[in-house]
Amino acid sequence: MKRRPWALGAVVAVVFLFLYAPIAWLAIASFNSSRSLSRISGFSLQWYEELADDSRVFGSLRLSLQLALSSAVIATVIGTLAAFGLRRAFPGRGLWTVLLSLPLVVPEVVMGVAMLGFFVKLAGVPLGFGALLFAHVAFSLSFVVVVVRSRVSGMDARMEEAAADLGASPFVVFRTVTLPLVAPAVVAGAAFAFLLSFDDVVISSYLTGVGSTTLPVFVYAQASKRGISPEIVALSTLMVTATALLLIIGVVVASWRARRAGSTAKLAG
Amino acid sequence: MTGFSPAEASTPDTFAPVEIGLHGVRKRFSDQVAVDGISLNVHEGEFFSVLGPSGCGKTTVLRMIAGFVDPDEGRIELDGNDMVGVPPYRRDVNTVFQSYALFPHMSVWDNVAYGLKRKKVRGAELEKRVGEHLELVRLAQFAKRRPAQLSGGQQQRVAIARALAAGPRLLLLDEPLGALDAKLRKELQIELMRIQREVGTTFLYVTHDQEEALVLSHRIAVMNAGKIEQVGYPEDVYERPATRFVAGFIGTSNILDAEVSGVDGGFVALTAPGAVNLRAKFAGGVSRGRKVAATVRPEKVHLFDEAAEPPTGWCVLRGVVQDVVYTGVSTQFVVGTPGGELVAFVQNAQRIDDAGAPGQPVRMAWDPEFTVLLESSDG
Structure with missing residues (x-):
């Protein structure tokens, strides 16, 4: 069979166009001087300026960052402990493992209803940051457990025995061997939890209170109320850029670590 | 036992x-x-x-x-x-594990230093002792590498150095x-x-x-x-x-079921089907009529055809060659005897030419010094 490198190239180009054209259009439109989204008339930073003057945007951004950061920290701590707990054999371990990953497959709309019903209506947590924090920890926990567990259970227990054998107390074993080996997965799990929280619309939309709207919910609300305004386009462009930067930093750090450690430090996520 | x-x-x-x-x-x-x-x-x-x-x-x-x-x-x-x-x-006490269990996130040097650091060895003394042990396993030039960058044999040598360095x-x-x-x-x-x-x-x-x-x-x-x-x-x-x-378990043994028929000088006389003059060195603990297992290593057994005569005093067992396996240094003969299939390893330097073909009757013979008596069964 004759190889046609150009044909493969064309397919790849179409796929990437399909993936990135809408985002590229978003970025271009955000610098448009006119209000129209279909006609580019000139370069302008006015939508970004208007965005900068909008205090609601900063309020939402602050809330989203606070929420993403705190829910990621809490979910990572609990999830990592759970992953270590699932390492040892105990009755019902299989059941607990399944239970911990079940939220991964429950539809978000259902999760949102359940969270609203339980945390707010039943437990009386007020809408807003508190309710959001509970909900975000609850749904990102499963992801952390899955990511960290794959690393923890793949770790050679002999490695920790070797450290103890060489004179390391249990705490020193954990600090010098266990933690450094699991760290990439913990970092990946934390990044995962952060992004999940920062991106979430569906569950958060049930739980936001008056004056405490997360950024994605704010964008969604604006877009559905008034249509896609240039400010929203500019804001979306900023969010895409921030997320992409985070991802690129993650990949660079991971490949740097992998080079340093030979082939052993594969990032789990 | x-x-x-x-x-x-x-x-x-x-x-x-x-x-x-x-x-x-x-x-x-x-x-x-x-x-x-x-x-x-x-x-x-x-x-x-x-x-x-x-x-x-x-x-x-x-x-x-x-x-x-x-x-x-x-x-x-x-x-x-x-x-x-x-x-x-x-x-x-330090262990060298079969799976090496080296720390993948540390260099070879840090792996070897791990046990010493736990013993609070620091500075020049640490450098010296890690260096010595890397020399010992001939890996000094790999000190900065990660374990994953070494071959299996090299990794195992790091594991040995790491365990020994801890003293x-x-x-x-x-x-x-x-x-x-x-x-x-x-x-x-x-x-x-x-x-x-x-x-x-x-x-x-x-x-x-x-x-x-x-x-x-x-x-x-x-x-x-x-x-x-x-x-x-x-x-x-x-x-x-x-x-x-x-x-x-260790090497191959020929095992014959036998019965003690008496003690004769320094030897125990035994009877077994097809065996003539079967004897073993006397080591106590035997009595007439006791069932035992007489064993002999295949390389102690010599083969004789009809024309040749085994040295006097040797244990002799008649049989028929069943299988001949040439292995270079020696040839393995599988011989069917009344006591079961036995094996003889014959050095090719001293092999008799016509004792080779399957179907040929032979006599297996060995010095009674090499007969070892064991319990008749493991039970």
């Missing part, structure tokens, strides 16, 4: 004082007994092997000495102090060459002997490879089903196996 063999007598105390002593050690895992009451003394400076098939409990013995597993019963004494209940990190009283080696290919295994065997000679540390070596144990060890303990079958020098366990298990 046996009434004939010099198994107990072949545990001489020619070495320095007992370094590690196991006394009536027993360990049971939920559904089975892994170690069934064993006692063992290893002397200072010895290269001591525990040899046995997989699942015989030898690794459990090693893990109990390291402190990863506590025995249910018995004492494990290091320099006379009972170690049971002492955690691994407070024992002056143990006793080095435990758990099938350290098990994951390597045959050629590399041979090279590392020689390397291990050299290292042990150089450092003089006591080595306790666990293996299922009988040849490895014979080559490396000063003494060998043969284990089966949680019990020690025999302890002795390599020559002892090979030439004078104490049990049928040892006779069959």
Whole structure:
């Protein structure tokens, strides 16, 4: 069979166009001087300026960052402990493992209803940051457990025995061997939890209170109320850029670590 | 266990004082007994092997000495102090694992330094001792590499350096060459002997490879089903196996069911189907009429055709050649006899030309010095 490198190239180009054209259009439109989204008339930073003057945007951004950061920290701590707990054999371990990953497959709309019903209506947590924090920890926990567990259970227990054998107390074993080996997965799990929280619309939309709207919910609300305004386009462009930067930093750090450690430090996520 | 063999007598105390002593050690895992009451003394400076098939409990013995597993019963004494209940990190014992278990996130140098750092060795002294041990295993030029960048054999040498650098009283080696290919295994065997000679540390070596144990060890303990079958020098366990298990596990043995017919001078006379003048050295514990197993190693057996006459006084067994396997150095003859199929290894230097063809009647003969008497069955 004759190889046609150009044909493969064309397919790849179409796929990437399909993936990135809408985002590229978003970025271009955000610098448009006119209000129209279909006609580019000139370069302008006015939508970004208007965005900068909008205090609601900063309020939402602050809330989203606070929420993403705190829910990621809490979910990572609990999830990592759970992953270590699932390492040892105990009755019902299989059941607990399944239970911990079940939220991964429950539809978000259902999760949102359940969270609203339980945390707010039943437990009386007020809408807003508190309710959001509970909900975000609850749904990102499963992801952390899955990511960290794959690393923890793949770790050679002999490695920790070797450290103890060489004179390391249990705490020193954990600090010098266990933690450094699991760290990439913990970092990946934390990044995962952060992004999940920062991106979430569906569950958060049930739980936001008056004056405490997360950024994605704010964008969604604006877009559905008034249509896609240039400010929203500019804001979306900023969010895409921030997320992409985070991802690129993650990949660079991971490949740097992998080079340093030979082939052993594969990032789990 | 046996009434004939010099198994107990072949545990001489020619070495320095007992370094590690196991006394009536027993360990049971939920559904089975892994170690069934064993006692063992290893002397200072010895290269001591525990040899046995997989699942015989030898690794459990090693893990109990390291402190990863506590025995249910018995004492494990290091320099006379009972170690049971002492955690691994407070024992002056280091382990070389079969899977290497090197720390992948540390350089070779940091791996070797790990145990020394735990002992608060710092600065120039640390540099010196890590350097010495990397020299010892000839890996000084790889100090900055990560374990993943080394070959299997090199990784195992790092593991040996790491365990020795911590300065143990006793080095435990758990099938350290098990994951390597045959050629590399041979090279590392020689390397291990050299290292042990150089450092003089006591080595306790666990293996299922009988040849490895014979080559490396000063003494060998043969284990089966949680019990020690025999302890002795390599020559002892090979030439004078104490049990049928040892006779069959180490090398190949011909086993004939026989009955004691009397004691004649320094020899025990035996009767067996098809055998003439079957005798074994007298070692006590036999009585007329007792059922025994007479064993002889295949390389001790000579083959004679009808024309030739075996030396007088030798044990002779008639049979028919069934199979001939040429292996280069020697030829293996499988001979059908009234007592079953027996094997003879004949050096090709002294092989008789016409004793070769299957179907030919032959006489198997050997010096009665080489007949070893064992219990008639393992039960």
